[in-house]
Amino acid sequence: MNHEQDALQGSVQVLPETRPRSLHSPSRFKRYGLPLILLSISLITTTAIGARYMQNFRDGVPTVVSEADLWPWPWLIQQPSRFQLGWPFSLTLLAILLTHEFGHYFACKAHGIRCTLPWVLPAPTLSGTAGAVIQIRSRIPNRRALMDVGAYGPLAGYSASLLAVLTGWLLSRPIPRVTVRPLINFGEPVTLTLVHGLLQTVGRRFFLTTLSGVPAFPSVLLHPVLLAGWIGLFITALNLIPAGQLDGGHILFAISPRSHRLMTRVLPFVLIGCGFFFWIGWLFWGALLWIPAMRHPSVANNGPIGGRKWLALLCLGVFLLTFAAAPFANSSIRAYLH
Numbered sequence: 001m002n003h004e005q006d007a008l009q010g011s012v013q014v015l016p017e018t019r020p021r022s023l024h025s026p027s028r029f030k031r032y033g034l035p036l037i038l039l040s041i042s043l044i045t046t047t048a049i050g051a052r053y054m055q056n057f058r059d060g061v062p063t064v065v066s067e068a069d070l071w072p073w074p075w076l077i078q079q080p081s082r083f084q085l086g087w088p089f090s091l092t093l094l095a096i097l098l099t100h101e102f103g104h105y106f107a108c109k110a111h112g113i114r115c116t117l118p119w120v121l122p123a124p125t126l127s128g129t130a131g132a133v134i135q136i137r138s139r140i141p142n143r144r145a146l147m148d149v150g151a152y153g154p155l156a157g158y159s160a161s162l163l164a165v166l167t168g169w170l171l172s173r174p175i176p177r178v179t180v181r182p183l184i185n186f187g188e189p190v191t192l193t194l195v196h197g198l199l200q201t202v203g204r205r206f207f208l209t210t211l212s213g214v215p216a217f218p219s220v221l222l223h224p225v226l227l228a229g230w231i232g233l234f235i236t237a238l239n240l241i242p243a244g245q246l247d248g249g250h251i252l253f254a255i256s257p258r259s260h261r262l263m264t265r266v267l268p269f270v271l272i273g274c275g276f277f278f279w280i281g282w283l284f285w286g287a288l289l290w291i292p293a294m295r296h297p298s299v300a301n302n303g304p305i306g307g308r309k310w311l312a313l314l315c316l317g318v319f320l321l322t323f324a325a326a327p328f329a330n331s332s333i334r335a336y337l338h
Helices: 028-059 073-078 080-110 143-171 190-205 224-239 247-255 257-277 282-288 306-322 333-337
Strands: 009-014 119-122 129-136
Touching: 009 080, 009 143, 028 073, 028 080, 028 119, 028 129, 028 224, 073 080, 080 119, 080 129, 080 143, 080 224, 143 190, 143 224, 143 247, 143 306, 190 224, 190 306, 224 306, 247 257, 247 306, 257 282, 257 333
Parallel strands: 009 129
Antiparallel strands: 119 129
């Protein structure tokens, strides 16, 4: 139940080799039934925890003030009607996750690559899910296709997250002067700073007090829709880490397999160092890059990626706009030791 272990993911896994289609054809249940079941369970878990967040928002207290907020089931059993409070959070978050994964999915279809439907993974985490994933079931034909598959997921997810952040910020309000101390303090990626500045600028120019008076992120009481948007930005940043089989890894491999190998070897040590100074969860992500399943299979080099380099630059910009070294304040190893 610790938020540092909240390993949200929205990636695509590439199989290392191709087998005959007959050996790869999944059953109808695995193709359609399993994704639907996982999505249904995730809808329940995300709505449950979203209900607790909405209640805290209505009460004028921070999103998470105790460990009980991360396990809302006893609270919901006492009064099952509370469950409906969680719809804004769950529907927003699941829309972001599915938008991200369908970005991968449709890129695969455009290049004739066989893949599964998105699997949304329920989990007892800060969000009620461990993210979503699709699995590619045939070899990616060339690096141009790899670039498209890697890039369109995070770009689509970022767009959906940005819409959620804009909407959620308008629904949020300032933190009351007298309030309880939060258990979790959320970091502020650059996107949130830019969105806040945009809202204030538009508000002042068009004399819209509802916009010009929007509080800055450290002083805002997060509406669950804004929290879902924040999680979407967090997912985007994690997946754009340029190593392994993360989306950023696919993009870097499409540009230069040699650079990809170097980054995959170096970044685990960088992330472990970040775990000591910024967020303990980077230890998990550093260790993740060492497991064999994260090794990137070879992809045919059938010519240069050409104009698709702009996709890589665009994804780099999104990574810089979403990455925060300390996504959760005061949660580094150094902070815990103190």
